[in-house]
Structure formats: structure tokens, C-alpha cells
Amino acid sequence: MTKKLIAAIDTPELARAQELVAAVAPHCGLVKLGLEFFLRHGPQGFAQAAQGRNVFLDLKLHDIPNTVAGAVRSLLPLGADMLTIHASGGAKMVEAAAKAAAEGAKSPKILAVTVLTSLDASALAETGVAGGPAQQVLRLARLALANGADGLVCSAHEISRLRDAFGDKPILVVPGIRPVGAALGDQARVMTPEEAVAAGADYIVVGRPITGAANPAEAAAAIAASIR
Numbered sequence: 001m002t003k004k005l006i007a008a009i010d011t012p013e014l015a016r017a018q019e020l021v022a023a024v025a026p027h028c029g030l031v032k033l034g035l036e037f038f039l040r041h042g043p044q045g046f047a048q049a050a051q052g053r054n055v056f057l058d059l060k061l062h063d064i065p066n067t068v069a070g071a072v073r074s075l076l077p078l079g080a081d082m083l084t085i086h087a088s089g090g091a092k093m094v095e096a097a098a099k100a101a102a103e104g105a106k107s108p109k110i111l112a113v114t115v116l117t118s119l120d121a122s123a124l125a126e127t128g129v130a131g132g133p134a135q136q137v138l139r140l141a142r143l144a145l146a147n148g149a150d151g152l153v154c155s156a157h158e159i160s161r162l163r164d165a166f167g168d169k170p171i172l173v174v175p176g177i178r179p180v181g182a183a184l185g186d187q188a189r190v191m192t193p194e195e196a197v198a199a200g201a202d203y204i205v206v207g208r209p210i211t212g213a214a215n216p217a218e219a220a221a222a223i224a225a226s227i228r
């Protein structure tokens with residue numbers, strides 16, 4: 001078991017989510033539920049899947065500040081440990097989310113997503129952002145951290161630049177992780193669990209190498225052992 005491992009439970013099926021959470025929870029610090037699950041099953045399904053475990057609720061909120069603050073308040077009763085927002089919503093939106101989170105009896109950590117890893121330089125340019133992803137990641141990370149975000153979701157390849165720029169304090173949560181020999185799926189630039197933790201990740205997010213394994217509990221245990 002290691003607190004640093006977050007297992008992504010990416011399924012729209014409640015029974016499958018419950019089965020996966022029960023299998024992997026003994027080996028990881030948190031389970032991650034996202035849009036695919038939450039939009040189908042809502043708060044009730046969240047509680048049924050979470051079974052009292054620590055949860056990273058990855059909804060990547062992005063709207064005007066007042067609406068995002070309201071969304072965070074609506075999520076507070078669930079007791080999630082981490083919530084995601086898009087840093088590109090702007091300084092006031094990040095600040096509104098962080099303030100709303102602080103109103104909870106248990107305040108979830110607010111993690112900012114900077115540039116989606118699905119956007120390469122040309123896709124980003126199409127949205128009007130010149131200068132490329134690396135520069136935009138730093139710009140949005142600075143904005144998010146200066147306005148109350150507790151940390152960032154980032155690619156393993158961005159960790160060292162972010163640590164150089166912002167030090168040890170921001171929580172860095174890193175998806176795009178593949179144990180040696182695992183299928184890449186649609187992830188292009190990956191690191192192994194050991195490499196990402198050595199580079200300075202506080203948490204690694206692992207989905208298909210666990211959920212697609214014949215034995216998800218064993219797969220989670222092996223990844224946990226590799227970074228303990």
C-alpha cells in the first residue's frame with residue numbers, strides 16, 4: 001500500500017466501479033472518479049462506489065467564478081479529498097473555487113489542470129494560444145498557484161520544470177503512467193511509476209494498467225510495491 005498511488009476508476013458501470021474500488025483500495029491512497037462515472041450515477045453513486053475511501057473527484061470544473069464556487073459547494077457534502085478545475089478559467093475562477101473549498105468541514109484540495117495533454121502545439125495554437133504547451137503550462141500553473149490552488153495535475157515530463165519554478169509546496173498529481181511493459185493505450189509520453197516519483201510526483205494516477213489487468217488487485221499491489 002502506498003498513499004502516492006491513485007487508481008483511476010474509469011467506468012460508467014456502478015457495479016464494476018464498486019468491484020474495482022474494493023479490489024484496489026487496500027493498495028492505494030485514493031481512487032479517482034471522473035465525469036464518465038459521476039454524470040451517470042451522481043452523488044448517490046459516488047457514495048456507493050467510494051465505500052468510505054479517499055476520493056479524487058476529477059470533474060475539471062470550468063465556468064464563471066460564481067458558478068464554479070457554487071459547484072464546489074454542491075460537491076462539499078460528498079467529502080472528496082481532491083477536486084479538479086481548469087486553470088484557464090482565470091484567476092478569479094481559481095480563487096472562487098479555493099474559497100468555496102475552504103468553507104467545507106473537510107476541505108478538498110483544489111488541483112488545477114493547465115493544458116490538457118491531448119493538446120499539442122498546433123491544437124493549442126488553434127485555440128489562440130501561441131508559444132506552445134510548455135510555456136502555457138508554466139503560465140497557467142503560476143496563475144493557479146498564486147490564486148489559491150493547492151496543486152496541479154501535470155504530465156511526468158513537466159514535473160522538474162514545475163518544481164524548479166514553484167518548489168516543493170504544490171501538490172503534483174501525475175497521470176500518463178505506465179509500468180514497464182504495459183500497453184500505452186492513447187497515452188503518448190509516459191513515465192514508469194518509479195521514474196515519476198523520483199522526478200518529484202506527490203501522487204501518480206494509474207488507470208488502465210490496473211483496471212484492464214486480469215487481476216486489478218495484484219496489478220495495484222505491484223505498482224504500490226514498486227514505489228514504496
Ligand code: C5P
Pocket residue numbers: 008010034116117118153154155175176177185187205206207208209
Ligand atoms: O488509463 P490511464 O492510466 O491512461 O488513465 C489515466 C487517467 O488520468 C484517466 O482517468 C485520464 O482521464 C486522467 N488524465 C490523463 N491525463 C491528463 C489528465 C487526466 O490521463 N492530463
